[in-house]
Amino acid sequence: MATLYEDAVAQIxxxxxxxxxxxxxKKIIEVPKEMLFANLAVKRDDNSTEVxxxxxxHHSNALGPCKGGIRFHPDVCEEEVKSLGLWMTxxxxxxxxxxxxGKGGVKFDPKKYSQREMEAVSRAYVRAMADFVGPDxxxxxxxxxxxxxxxxxxxxxxxxxxxxxxxxxxxxxxxGAGGSKGRGVATALGGFYVxxxxxxxxxxxxxxTVAVQxxxxxxxxxxxxxxxxxxxxxxVSDSHGGIYNKxxxxxPKLMDIKKQDKPVKDSREKTITNEExxxxxxxxxxxxxxENQITVKNAANIKAKLxxxxxxxxxxxxxxxxxxxxxxxxxxxxxxxxxxxxVSYFEWVQNRMGYYWSEQEVFEKLKVKMAESFSQVHQxxxxxKISMRTAAYVVALERLKAAIESK
Numbered sequence: 519m520a521t522l523y524e525d526a527v528a529q530i531x532x533x534x535x536x537x538x539x540x541x542x543x544k545k546i547i548e549v550p551k552e553m554l555f556a557n558l559a560v561k562r563d564d565n566s567t568e569v570x571x572x573x574x575x576h577h578s579n580a581l582g583p584c585k586g587g588i589r590f591h592p593d594v595c596e597e598e599v600k601s602l603g604l605w606m607t608x609x610x611x612x613x614x615x616x617x618x619x620g621k622g623g624v625k626f627d628p629k630k631y632s633q634r635e636m637e638a639v640s641r642a643y644v645r646a647m648a649d650f651v652g653p654d655x656x657x658x659x660x661x662x663x664x665x666x667x668x669x670x671x672x673x674x675x676x677x678x679x680x681x682x683x684x685x686x687x688x689x690x691x692x693x694g695a696g697g698s699k700g701r702g703v704a705t706a707l708g709g710f711y712v713x714x715x716x717x718x719x720x721x722x723x724x725x726x727t728v729a730v731q732x733x734x735x736x737x738x739x740x741x742x743x744x745x746x747x748x749x750x751x752x753x754v755s756d757s758h759g760g761i762y763n764k765x766x767x768x769x770p771k772l773m774d775i776k777k778q779d780k781p782v783k784d785s786r787e788k789t790i791t792n793e794e795x796x797x798x799x800x801x802x803x804x805x806x807x808x809e810n811q812i813t814v815k816n817a818a819n820i821k822a823k824l825x826x827x828x829x830x831x832x833x834x835x836x837x838x839x840x841x842x843x844x845x846x847x848x849x850x851x852x853x854x855x856x857x858x859x860x861v862s863y864f865e866w867v868q869n870r871m872g873y874y875w876s877e878q879e880v881f882e883k884l885k886v887k888m889a890e891s892f893s894q895v896h897q898x899x900x901x902x903k904i905s906m907r908t909a910a911y912v913v914a915l916e917r918l919k920a921a922i923e924s925k
Contacts, residue, residue: 522601522809525835530608533911536902543922547607547915550577550600556646558624560638562631570626570639574647576656577603577619580921583654584620585610585859587661587690588643588672590636594623598809602661605830606859609852611914613891615863620656622647628663640668644675651676653686653870659862660690662808666702670695686869689862698865700880701858706739707881708857709828711888713744713802716824716849719896727800729753729822731760731792732807733782736828736855738773740804745769753795754782755807760795761787797821805832812837820846827851842905850907852914853895860887 520528527548534544553575560568573596576584586606599621607619624643628636644651651658660669669691676687685696693699700707717726726749730737733756741751750766758781761767767787775784783789796803796816803822805811809831812820817837825841825848827833833841833848841848861884868874875883891913899909 520835522597522831523604526601526604526831528835529838529907530604530911530915532908533904533915536898536904536908536912537915537919539915539919540923543919546580546922547578547918550575550603551579552576553596553600554647554650555596558639558642558646560635560642562635568626570624570642572622572624572643572646573599574622574650574656574658575599575603575620576650577621578607578918579618579655580607580918580925581611581618582616583618583652584656585615585617585659585862586620586622586656587659588622588624588664588668589661590624590626590628590639590663590668592625592627594625599623601809602830605852607918608911608914609856609859611917612852612895612910613856613860613887614917615860617657617859617863620658621661622658623661636668637671640664640671641675644672645679648676648679651687652680653684653866657686657862657866658688659859666690666692666697669697686866689865691865696865696869698861698868698880699875699877700884701861701865702735703739704861704880704884705736705828705855705858706743708860708884708888709736709740709804709826709854710743710747711857711885712849712854712892713826714747715889715892715896716826716847719892720824720847722801722823725749726802727752728802728804729795729798729800730804730806731755731795731811731832732805732829733772733776734806736858737804737806738776740806740828741769742773749802752800753790753798755790755792755795756782757807759783760790760792761785762790762795762798763787802826805829807832810834812841814840817841818844820844822846825849827854830855838905838907848905848907850910853891853906853910856891857884857888860884
């Protein structure tokens with residue numbers, strides 16, 4: 519069975535026939551440039567010490583400084599971080615951002631740590647990685663179970679180590695610490711802009727039924743935008759399971775429940791599993807949780823006409839091929855969820871200029887960026903008669919080729 523990273527490379531290779539690349543360029547693209555591993559010694563509230571494995575990978579800096587989130591999760595491993603770093607390279611390239619791909623993570627369960635302990639982990643991570651990151655080298659951001667508060671702790675630690683003020687070191691910060699307006703909803707809003715363009719291009723209609731797997735920040739706000747646009751959200755889920763109502767769920771009510779840190783099942787709607795949600799009868803499926811959710815085991819039962827990947831790597835290579843043969847359009851993660859990294863780029867630009875934009879300016883610039891990228895990918899797909907995923911890799915490879923082969 520192929521590893522997650524081997525699957526990621528195999529997806530890239532499907533685009534090779536449509537781009538003229540040297541063997542050397544292929545070799546550079548297929549492996550991470552470098553990676554740093556560290557064991558973080560963290561003192562717990564009971565005075566015991568835990569040692570937590572931590573990683574930071576630089577997949578590529580061909581287009582600019584590496585860019586990618588930091589996740590805190592018990593399943594973090596080298597394989598996952600390498601794969602996510604590779605996807606970030608292609609996400610930045612398909613969006614035309616002057617970044618390469620990076621990613622980081624710490625292997626532990628943040629639900630079992632106090633706020634003080636979380637701060638200790640965050641600061642320990644920066645101390646371990648301080649010489650491996652920086653505004654011109656590698657710019658981290660939030661990811662699974664990290665947020666703007668954690669980014670602020672990390673920025674403070676970096677500023678202390680480097681003896682200065684370096685807001686462009688990290689993105690996804692609170693506005694008071696140099697964060698950009700609109701960053702909190704950027705992934706969902708970017709996905710919504712792509713959704714609107716895809717619906718028009720595919721002629722799917724105006725009022726659609728949608729199932730959203732994952733009701734965290736991205737999935738919750740995506741459901742909100744879709745609901746406000748008049749679409750019917752028939753199912754949502756979180757790590758505790760899902761809920762279903764064929765007539766549509768009350769999204770504002772569910773958002774209130776989540777803001778109280780309660781599971782969506784507390785809404786008293788009909789309960790379903792995360793697996794059942796994926797195969798519901800609906801027009802659009804939005805996987806917004808973790809990777810490897812759509813597999814050979816359930817792909818044949820996917821009934822949606824459009825899959826919009828708001829999560830990173832939610833569809834395996836074999837499942838993607840099955841969906842393509844079935845005529846299901848998949849908007850790949852490197853395009854669908856690129857709103858987050860795009861507004862992170864806007865934040866980095868604002869930090870470096872010392873000049874900040876209004877929320878309306880941020881959203882307008884984001885809409886233009888997402889529309890341009892969707893159009894380029896859609897055109898590449900039509901030109902070569904290939905899937906949207908392969909087309910996205912073709913667009914990204916053209917940009918990476920230009921950067922790598924000019925050196």
